Amino acid sequence: MVQSSVLGFPRMGVLRDLKKANEAYWADKISQEALLAEGKRLRLAHWQIQKDAGVDIIPSNDFAHYDHVLDHIQLFNAVPERYTSQKLSPLDEYFAMGRGHQKGGVDVPALEMVKWFDSNYHYVKPTLQDNQTFSLAKDPKPVREFLEAKEAGFQTRPVLVGPVSFLALGKADRGSSVDPITLLDKLVPVYVELLKQLKAAGAESVQIDEPVLVFDLRPEVKAAFKPAYEAIAAAGDAVPKVIVATYFGDIVHNFDVLPAFSAAAGLHVDLVRNPEQLEPVLKQLGPNQILSAGVVDGRNIWKNDFAKSLEILQTAVKALGPERVIVATSSSLLHTPHTLASEKKLPSDVYEWFSFAVEKVKEVATLAKAVTEPEAVKAELEANAAAIKARTDSKRTNDPAVKERQAQVTPEQHNRKASFDTRYAEQKKHLSLPLFPTTTIGSFPQTSEIRVQRNKFTKGEISAEEYERFIEKEIELAVKIQDELDLDVYVHGEPERNDMVQYFGERLNGYVFTTHAWVQSYGSRCVRPPIIVGDISRPAPMTVKESKYAASISKKPMKGMLTGPVTCLRWSFPRVDVHQSVQCQQLALALRDEVVDLEKNGIYVIQVDEPALREGLPLRKGEEREAYLKWAVDSFKLATAGVENSTQIHSHFCYSEFQDFFHAIAALDADVLSIENSKSDAKLLKVFIDEEYPRHIGPGVYDIHSPRVPTLDEFKQRIEEMLAYLKPEQLWINPDCGLKTRKWDEVKGALSHMVEAAKFFREKYANKA
Numbered sequence: 001m002v003q004s005s006v007l008g009f010p011r012m013g014v015l016r017d018l019k020k021a022n023e024a025y026w027a028d029k030i031s032q033e034a035l036l037a038e039g040k041r042l043r044l045a046h047w048q049i050q051k052d053a054g055v056d057i058i059p060s061n062d063f064a065h066y067d068h069v070l071d072h073i074q075l076f077n078a079v080p081e082r083y084t085s086q087k088l089s090p091l092d093e094y095f096a097m098g099r100g101h102q103k104g105g106v107d108v109p110a111l112e113m114v115k116w117f118d119s120n121y122h123y124v125k126p127t128l129q130d131n132q133t134f135s136l137a138k139d140p141k142p143v144r145e146f147l148e149a150k151e152a153g154f155q156t157r158p159v160l161v162g163p164v165s166f167l168a169l170g171k172a173d174r175g176s177s178v179d180p181i182t183l184l185d186k187l188v189p190v191y192v193e194l195l196k197q198l199k200a201a202g203a204e205s206v207q208i209d210e211p212v213l214v215f216d217l218r219p220e221v222k223a224a225f226k227p228a229y230e231a232i233a234a235a236g237d238a239v240p241k242v243i244v245a246t247y248f249g250d251i252v253h254n255f256d257v258l259p260a261f262s263a264a265a266g267l268h269v270d271l272v273r274n275p276e277q278l279e280p281v282l283k284q285l286g287p288n289q290i291l292s293a294g295v296v297d298g299r300n301i302w303k304n305d306f307a308k309s310l311e312i313l314q315t316a317v318k319a320l321g322p323e324r325v326i327v328a329t330s331s332s333l334l335h336t337p338h339t340l341a342s343e344k345k346l347p348s349d350v351y352e353w354f355s356f357a358v359e360k361v362k363e364v365a366t367l368a369k370a371v372t373e374p375e376a377v378k379a380e381l382e383a384n385a386a387a388i389k390a391r392t393d394s395k396r397t398n399d400p401a402v403k404e405r406q407a408q409v410t411p412e413q414h415n416r417k418a419s420f421d422t423r424y425a426e427q428k429k430h431l432s433l434p435l436f437p438t439t440t441i442g443s444f445p446q447t448s449e450i451r452v453q454r455n456k457f458t459k460g461e462i463s464a465e466e467y468e469r470f471i472e473k474e475i476e477l478a479v480k481i482q483d484e485l486d487l488d489v490y491v492h493g494e495p496e497r498n499d500m501v502q503y504f505g506e507r508l509n510g511y512v513f514t515t516h517a518w519v520q521s522y523g524s525r526c527v528r529p530p531i532i533v534g535d536i537s538r539p540a541p542m543t544v545k546e547s548k549y550a551a552s553i554s555k556k557p558m559k560g561m562l563t564g565p566v567t568c569l570r571w572s573f574p575r576v577d578v579h580q581s582v583q584c585q586q587l588a589l590a591l592r593d594e595v596v597d598l599e600k601n602g603i604y605v606i607q608v609d610e611p612a613l614r615e616g617l618p619l620r621k622g623e624e625r626e627a628y629l630k631w632a633v634d635s636f637k638l639a640t641a642g643v644e645n646s647t648q649i650h651s652h653f654c655y656s657e658f659q660d661f662f663h664a665i666a667a668l669d670a671d672v673l674s675i676e677n678s679k680s681d682a683k684l685l686k687v688f689i690d691e692e693y694p695r696h697i698g699p700g701v702y703d704i705h706s707p708r709v710p711t712l713d714e715f716k717q718r719i720e721e722m723l724a725y726l727k728p729e730q731l732w733i734n735p736d737c738g739l740k741t742r743k744w745d746e747v748k749g750a751l752s753h754m755v756e757a758a759k760f761f762r763e764k765y766a767n768k769a
C-alpha cells in the first residue's frame, strides 16, 4: 500500500487562536497554564484533522509556540548565557530569545530572526559560542508531544530539525568566532540520546529535516552529514527509523552526500519545485529505501493537479513498488492557510481552484489511494479534473489591454533621466536635508483602535466617510509626533493599510482576497497574502489621497510609501499558469503609474519597498539566479524611473545579507536605501566601500521586532560602528523596518533616542568640517 504523509501542519488554528493566546500571555492577560493548554488543544485538533482525512503518517513536534528552530535551541540547551542567567521559567526564557524581554528588572534583546529559505516565514537563528556545549533538555519537547499524541490515540512521526541543518543555519554569537559546523561532534551524541528517548516512548520513525541539502554547501557542511548519520545508524534499533527530508529545491547537486544516509529508511524530496529530480533520486535510493514524494505543494493555495501528481507517483511506484512510496506534501504546510472552508466571500468559480492546509491533507490521502485503487476515489479524481479544467478555461485570467501595454514597454522606461550625481544635486536643493537625515520606514503602530475601526468599516458598521476621517486623524497624530520628535523626512504612518501587500492587492485588478487565510510570518504575526488569479492592472490611484493629505499638514518632506513589484508578487500567492516575471512586470506598470501620480500630487520623496527581493533569490548560485535578478531589478526600475531628477526614490530591505547579490542592489539605482542592520555585524557594510557604492544608505539602528527600547548610548555606538564603513554624507539614520508592531510609547522612546544620537553626530561632524 502507498502511504500518505504530511510534513507539518500550520499552528495558528482556524481563527489564529495561537496568536491570540500568545499575545494574551505576553500582555499578562492569561496564565502560563492557560497558554500551554491552548497549545495542547490546537495540537490535538490538528492531529484529528489529519487522522479524519485518512493521512497515514501524521507529524508531531511540528507545533511551536513561537518558532520550531527556536524550540531546538532550547531542546539542545544551546541557550546563550544572557538568557539562562535571568532564571526565567523555560517558557519565558523561550519567548525572551524570540522577542526580547524587558520586564521585572530583566532586560535582554531578542536573538536574530531571519527568513526561512525563500519563504516569508522567519526563524530564530541558533547563536553559538566559542565554547558551546550541548545537552538534552529535561522532558524534551519532541518526546513530550509524541506521548501527548499517543495518549490521545494518534501514532505520530516526530519532526526534528537535523543536526547539520541546525548548525548550518546558525551563527557565532557576537564576540565569538566559532564556525557552527565544527560543533557537530558535540551535538550528535545529544541527538542520538533524543532519538533513543523517542524510540523508548514508542516512535517507530522520525522525520529529520535537512533542508540545507538544497543549497550549494561548503565542503565542511557537506562532510558533516557522514559522521552525523553514521552515529545515528550505529545506534541501530535503539533509535526510530529515519526519513531524511529536504524541500524547497533539488538535491541532485549534493548527491555525493547521499551515502551518509545509507542506513536511513528513506528520503523525502520536493517534486513540486523540482519534478525532474525524481528519476535521478530513484537511481540513488538503496534497495530497501523509501521515497517520500512531495507532490502536494506546501507553499501555495492552488488545488493539486491530480493527473500530474499521479504521473509522478506512478513512475515512482513502477520503480520501487507501492510499499516503498509515500505520497507527501512537498514541505510542511506551515506556509499555507488553515482551511478554505472559512472563506465565504470568494467568487464561487474561483473557490474551486484552491486548497488550503485542511484540503491539502485530504489531497495527500486521496492521491495515496488513487495510485493503486483509482476506482475507490473515482468521484474525487473526476471533481479534481473538472476544477483544473475550469481554471485553465476561465476568462478571468486574461486581460488583452494589460498584454498590449506589456508589449509596448521600452528599455528607456527602465532608466532615470540622469545619473545619481545630477539627481542628488537637484534633490538637495529641493529637499534641504541636514547631514545624517533621520526618517522612519513607513508604518507607525497599528493600534487596536485602528484595527477595530477598520473592522467596523469592512463590516459596514461605519461609513466610508467616517473611516476616512478616522484615518485622517491618525495621520494628523503621526505628523504631530514626528514634529515633536524632530525627524527630518516624515511618513504618513500607513494607518489605512491592513498590510503592505494585501492593501495593494485589494486595489488592483487581477487579484482575489480572503477573509481568514492567515499564514504565520513570525512568532504571533500573520499575513493574509492576496491571491493573483489574472492579469494585473490599476483601476485608480491607490495611495495618493492619504499621502497628499499628510503632505498638506506637514512642514517637512513627506515620503510617499509603496510596496514594490517583486514584494507584491512574492508576498501574494502568485499564479502558477504564467511566469512570475510576467506578473511582476504587470505589477511594475501599475506601480509606475502610482509613482508618477504621487509626484504630480506634490510628493517628492517616494519609497518603494522591496524587502522580498532577497527572499525571491533562487537558493543556488547560477543562471537561474541571474535570470531572476534581471527581471526583478528591471521591474523595480520600471516602477520607479518615471519621475523627475529632483524626486528622491528610496527603497527599503529588511535583511542585511546582500553580499552575494550586491550588484543587483546597486543596479536598482535607488537614491536612498534603508536596510535592516541593527542585529548584524556592522562589518557587513564594508561591501558598500569595497564596491564604491555612490548613493545614500540608512542601515537600521533599531531592532523593531522587539518591544525593548534601546538606550541613547546603544544608538550612538551603532552609528559610530557604521561610520567606520560609510561616508558621513552617505548616511541616513533610521530603524530596521516599519514600526507597526510596536506600541507608541516604545516608538516615542526609541525614536527620541535615535534623533538625539543623529543630532550628536551632526554636531560632531559640523565641528569637524
Ligand SMILES: Nc1nc2c(c(=O)[nH]1)N[C@@H](CNc1ccc(C(=O)N[C@@H](CCC(=O)N[C@@H](CCC(=O)N[C@@H](CCC(=O)O)C(=O)O)C(=O)O)C(=O)O)cc1)CN2
Pocket (backbone or CB within 6 Å): 120, 446, 448, 451, 452, 454, 455, 497, 498, 499, 500, 501, 502, 521, 522, 524, 525, 526, 527, 528, 571, 740, 741
Ligand atoms: N505581507 C507581509 N509580509 C511581511 C511583512 C509585512 O509587513 N507584510 N513584514 C515582515 C515581517 N512580518 C510581519 C508580518 C505580519 C505583521 C503583522 O503585524 N500582522 C498582523 C496582521 C496584519 C493585518 O492584516 N491586519 C488586518 C486584520 C487585523 C485583525 O486582526 N483584525 C481583527 C478584528 C479587529 C480587532 O478586533 O482587532 C480580526 O480580523 O479578527 C487589519 O489591520 O485590518 C498580525 O499578525 O496581527 C507584522 C510583520 C516580513 N514579511
Ligand code: MET
Pocket (backbone or CB within 6 Å): 441, 442, 443, 500, 561, 609, 611, 652, 654, 737, 738, 739, 740
Ligand atoms: C517589511 S518592510 C515594511 C515596510 C513598510 N513601509 C513598513 O514600514 O511597514
Ligand SMILES: [Zn+2]
Pocket (backbone or CB within 6 Å): 441, 611, 652, 653, 654, 736, 737, 738
Ligand atoms: Zn522592512
